[in-house]
Amino acid sequence: MTSKTPFLSEGEGWLLDAYPTPDGMLLWMATQGGERIPLRDPFHPCLYLNGTGSDLKRALALLERLRTPFSTRQTEKIDLFVGNSIPVLEVSVHSPTEFPRVASQLTRLGGSLSFYNCDLALPQLYFYERDLFPLAFCSFSAGSDGTVLKIRALDSLWDTHYPLPPLRHLGLKLEGISGNPAHGPRGRIEIEVEGETRVLEGENPGILLETLNHYLQKEDPDLILTDWGDSQIFPELTRLSERLRVPLSLNRDPRSALRGKKDRSYFSYGQTIFRSGSWILAGRWHLDRKNSFILAEAGLEGLFEQSRVTRIPIQSLSRSSTGTGITSMQMDRAYRDGILIPWRKSEPESFKTGLELLSTDKGGLVFLPPSGLHESVAELDFASMYPAIMTTYNISPETIGCTCCPENLAPETRHTICTRRKGLIPAVLEPLLAKRKRYKDALNASGDPSLRKQYEQRQKALKWLLVVSFGYLGYKNARFGRIEAHECVTAYSREKLLQAKEIAEASGYRLLHGIVDSIWIQKHGITEGGCLSLAKEISDATKLPINLEGIYRWIDFFPSRSRPGLAVPNRFFGVYQSGETKVRGLEVRRSDSPPFVQNTQKSIMNLLARARDIQEYKALLPEAKALLGDALRQVREGRVPIRELVIRRKIAREPDQHQRATLQAVVAQELSARGIRIHPGESIQYIITNAKDKDPASRARSYATFSPDHTYDREQYARLLIRAVEPFFSSCDTMRKELFPDGS
DNA sequence: TTCAACCACTT
């Protein structure tokens, strides 16, 4: 333990974490000198209520009975939907750890009472109140016992260039695994310090724990980065520690207990998500790469960026959905503008909300492309279309349906939008859009690969906040959501896409394909200059920025399999003039395609990408045919390594809840019979052994339990392969008929 | 062989 109470009463440092203790928020500061200092900031979180006099009296009586220090006062705060101040009773709870209990007791009172600011996470509430954020570089002064007298952030969460503390890392992994270790045999625990990896021997568990303790003492890491730490490593280590009575000092704060959370499955954005129970540390961070969306998507840089702008502590953010992040930004804005934050009602969540985020959402407009190969095509994309609409047209739950602006209607709707009062949602999105643009500009201007990576990860982290901001507008349980606001956004998006189409057509382009925020246009002798000036014209007319994504040498829109002749939106393969390719919807982009199929499809695409035009494309087809032939021989002769045949699928229900003997149901039941618990939202991996077997249980086998005496279904994998590559040959009738005579 | 029901994927 190198941390100590500071002798200095003044200092500077990065704010690593904040969490509640009975007598204040505990802060961990990292100084430039490498010290890690705990501070305690007395903080009295407040909630607000209003209602009839007699109900308020009941609330006060209840507060007395709860036997924890509090104070109250009458004050006024803004009700977002009313638009002005209302009288409220402020309840200030002196002990932060008592706040959740007080709040949940009070909200049970019901009656005429309305509750505000009562269900926010304490670290966030604290950060909003003090205008601090995770990883802020702060100046502080503190008494000799570590009590904060003053703390202030010296940098801003809107800065794009900010110094981060040099962090000490420790890694924990499981030896040689792929896929979920809970679904099969798993290896020993590996520890990684300063680039060196050591296996922690499992034969003598006592030594394992002592070795780990030794590393924790010696290195005093700020960050324990794991693979499967939440679901496997930490539960096992704590079990061992209890059984052998060897204390394990994972926390930096010796007085704080581990803060665990339970497993949960939930439905979000159109799919079931599984979050393993989490192991949150006090004074240092535990981050599990296998239990974090944002870490997988945007890395540590992306996580840090999101944590700063959302003011959610690093460890909780890493395990949260992006919607939690954008909600926190909205609450932050509201809090600091003196707006009351409504208590979140948890009504049953609608299944529709996930689908509403899809690019083919019924709210968005789609023009189906003619299937097949096309030349002289350019793609123009509106930049962050939905958030841009919300800010440009001031769309927010409280600005819709105002009575002061009856003239200002959203297109094709009866919804008015206020022009006098700036909406909460636009106020949140505007700086976010601007910050992302600064990162993208910096990305384009920089030639330094490590800087570029950093900008890329940070802009991606912000992109996700922008993406979900639209979905949350229509989400029933969102604090600041309203379905009418959601409808206004899609109404504008349809109008803008139509406008873009008309402007392009007026300039002599043909609209080939259009979907929500992108158009593909065609014209003989298309030029970059022409497209750029068209983009400028559309941007000016729509008041929304639109960018030239690129001009294609050629693009192939794939036909629908269920309705031959018709194309489908978002299934295409194209090559830009730069030589870069763009693929959507094909097997290479789908996580449920076996790597063997993906690799073959990829190699055929790489080959065809050499074609400068349709003529050259057709000339390359015989070579593509040879590639396919090789791959087919390999699969039919049983020479494909098993790991390249693994199909990965997410299970949406409990193993015994499946109604059909689909392959994933069979495998989930196989694992379940071996005592392996599959949670809804988790992925399973399997190999097709005999797709047509009368006994469903013999059709597929879990990858984890696949042994050398099992064989894969050669013909079924050949069929999967053929299906994935057949569309590439559809431009050449004779070859298609020769290769796929029965149209399989 | 047909087709409704089921199930997972997509940014």
Add this chain to the structure above:
DNA sequence: ACCCTTGGTTGAA
């Protein structure tokens, strides 16, 4: 508990 983006599979009619 929704009432539907597409594609694929299952199993009864």
